[in-house]
């Protein structure tokens with residue numbers, strides 16, 4: 001496998017609005033990020049992905065861009081951005097921006113001009129169709145945020161436009177070469193500034209199955225999931241290859257695609273040697289337990305299901321490329337609230353369990369990608385009523401739950417489990433007012449647990465979740481183990497033992513002329529103790545342990561509840 005500059009790094013996602021507010025308006029900003037670069041450096045981060053900071057009405061928190069060449073004044077200005085790129089580089093951190101080009105904002109100049117003259121040049125930048133009241137829509141796809149993907153074109157009674165997300169996010173027409181050219185020159189303009197690359201938003205949606213047509217309805221609303229269309233659409237990689245050729249390849253840029261539901265056979269095209277992305281996120285665990293009917297029908301997954309999903313992804317990619325390993329992001333609940341069984345976070349082993357989940361995920365083959373706050377063990381937040389919810393997706397899902405017959409109390413419980421606000425509450429820096437995030441009123445309330453869970457307290461505590469993540473990151477950088485941790489093969493161990501997730505990473509020891517090196521990662525994924533038979537090998541080193549001690553006798557590890565260990569074997 002060809003070595004790439006980013007393979008050995010640890011990446012970190014910043015959701016700027018909630019990271020650090022520098023001027024007291026309650027909204028995180030670029031100066032706040034600059035302020036915290038030393039922190040990221042201290043943690044050991046090598047790549048930072050910034051969720052969108054472009055000019056935007058923030059209808060979908062910046063995933064609705066009204067000017068790709070400007071920074072939204074709430075986040076700062078272009079000088080701040082240039083400074084951030086420069087200062088990050090000094091610390092050996094590459095800045096990755098969010099590339100949101102399936103759609104723009106309805107307040108983007110292109111869309112405004114399209115509304116002024118749908119038959120002109122800009123009308124062809126979007127999917128605009130004739131339509132008269134009472135007529136059937138061109139297709140019955142359900143938008144990701146609920147309702148049909150078609151809305152009336154502002155100012156026109158007889159025209160509609162397509163938006164697979166919110167109606168304030170009109171889809172760009174990628175079939176139009178002019179649109180693609182505009183996008184590529186924008187990308188190159190940014191890369192020229194010294195960006196390390198892009199995370200590429202919702203990109204699979206750029207290829208539509210045309211002409212528009214219906215699929216069987218799957219809910220009472222008569223609409224169908226967009227997956228039907230994505231399944232049928234062909235040729236997205238033609239666009240992606242072109243984009244890589246015209247933009248990323250020239251800069252040796254890093255790209256991480258947001259792709260759901262890919263087929264195994266497609267992986268080489270996406271992330272193989274000549275794939276169109278450097279990497280993609282592993283959503284295999286995130287999509288498990290999901291139900292097309294809506295959040296209210298989702299099921300919580302068990303430790304064994306989690307393990308199985310991780311190993312599936314490892315297997316699929318072992319000879320192909322790298323995925324980004326995540327337990328959460330800005331669209332998902334907090335990983336510790338989602339993947340740890342109910343009650344654990346309120347129990348005596350919360351810290352051990354958080355470390356176990358983090359460690360098991362981090363040590364998989366691929367690029368570890370932390371989400372802000374994960375490193376201090378941030379948890380889901382709790383809302384009492386739908387009025388406290390900001391996330392547009394959660395608002396839609398609340399309605400979906402009510403329509404399915406749930407009471408408002410039941411529906412809000414579901415929202416608390418899955419709302420995207422869970423990951424978007426402000427970063428908990430310390431135990432001062434608003435967790436040190438802002439001196440003003442935070443745009444989204446701080447999680448009430450910030451007195452206990454915050455960076456300041458954890459930094460000072462050698463047994464904290466934070467220090468554990470720092471150790472993991474340092475281990476990945478350690479020249480003695482890096483080759484194995486980054487490139488070594490993953491081999492599941494005792495795969496059928498219940499509530500145990502264990503695997504080897506088998507690689508080479510660079511320090512010893514490429515001698516074989518075996519690392520064993522073990523996690524007792526439960527509240528009870530568990531005996532784990534160790535492979536018949538000598539333990540050379542304990543590289544990490546979430547307890548101060550361990551108990552091994554006659555080749556058996558008597559693991560404590562939630563015990564997690566990394567062992568070097570010979």
Ligand code: GLC
Pocket residue numbers: 060063064100165201202258330331
């Ligand atoms: C991606 C983003 C999400 C956004 C959507 C539309 O899934 O991660 O936050 O709402 O795309 O851009």
Ligand code: CA
Pocket residue numbers: 021022023024025026027028029074
């Ligand atoms: Ca601010």
